[in-house]
Amino acid sequence: MKYLIAGLGNIGIEYANTRHNIGFVVADALCRELKGSFSVDRLASVCKVKYKGRTLVIIKPTTYMNLSGKSVKYWMEKEKIPVERTLVVLDDIALPPGMLRMKARGGDAGHNGLTDIILKLNTDVFPRLRIGIGNDFPKGYQSDYVLGQWTRAEEKLMIPQVEKAVETIKSFVTLGIDRTMTVYNNK
Numbered sequence: 001m002k003y004l005i006a007g008l009g010n011i012g013i014e015y016a017n018t019r020h021n022i023g024f025v026v027a028d029a030l031c032r033e034l035k036g037s038f039s040v041d042r043l044a045s046v047c048k049v050k051y052k053g054r055t056l057v058i059i060k061p062t063t064y065m066n067l068s069g070k071s072v073k074y075w076m077e078k079e080k081i082p083v084e085r086t087l088v089v090l091d092d093i094a095l096p097p098g099m100l101r102m103k104a105r106g107g108d109a110g111h112n113g114l115t116d117i118i119l120k121l122n123t124d125v126f127p128r129l130r131i132g133i134g135n136d137f138p139k140g141y142q143s144d145y146v147l148g149q150w151t152r153a154e155e156k157l158m159i160p161q162v163e164k165a166v167e168t169i170k171s172f173v174t175l176g177i178d179r180t181m182t183v184y185n186n187k
Contacts, residue, residue: 001055001085002057002079002081003054003055003056003081003087003172003173004079004085004086004087005027005058005059006023006059006060006061006071006072007023007026007027007030007059007060007089007090008024008089008091008113009023009024009060009065011060011062018148018149019091019147020065020147022131023090027047027058029163029165030047030056030166030169030170031047033166034049036058038058042078043061043062043074043075045060045062046058046075051174052173052174054173057075057081059071059075065113066112067116068113068116068117069117069118070116072086072088072121073117076121083123083125084126086126087129087169088127089128090113090130090131091111091130091132091133092109092130093133093135094109094132094135095130095131097132097154098131098158098161099132100129100131100161100164100165100185101129102180103127103130104126104127105124107124127172129165129172133146134154167184168180168184171184
């Protein structure tokens with residue numbers, strides 16, 4: 001069984017360590033834990049690993065956040081992975097920093113990467129793991145906030161949450177979306 005894990009973010013050194021790139025951070029941590037490595041391929045950096053008899057195709061789209069759907073759709077089709085086994089990992093300003101929320105479906109909540117994925121897949125019914133980054137910014141400065149660097153306090157808070165996100169993803173591929181939501185959404 002194959003699973004696509006798409007960690008969203010923006011490529012380039014100027015975006016490294018920004019709040020918007022938490023999906024890349026989680027993808028890196030998952031790949032590292034499962035002893036894989038990324039290589040640049042079409043529309044994404046890709047890490048293919050095995051976990052408990054399953055193949056995980058972990059991608060970090062190179063299309064930039066707002067065009068993430070192009071990469072996700074390409075890799076779903078290339079690897080013949082159905083939408084229900086495709087998990088999108090992304091930041092969420094509506095959740096407090098570090099809070100994780102697994103969902104089986106939903107709207108884009110104003111997240112441009114998610115908007116593009118919904119548009120390209122023509123459905124909002126796909127699993128996603130939202131990672132809270134908070135919303136401590138003045139009105140009109142959302143873009144500066146999400147593209148801003150983590151503070152030291154935020155980094156300290158996020159390190160264990162990245163590990164928890166990796167555990168949540170491993171649960172998703174072994175136990176499924178419903179059991180994973182039951183276990184991890186209540187913590």
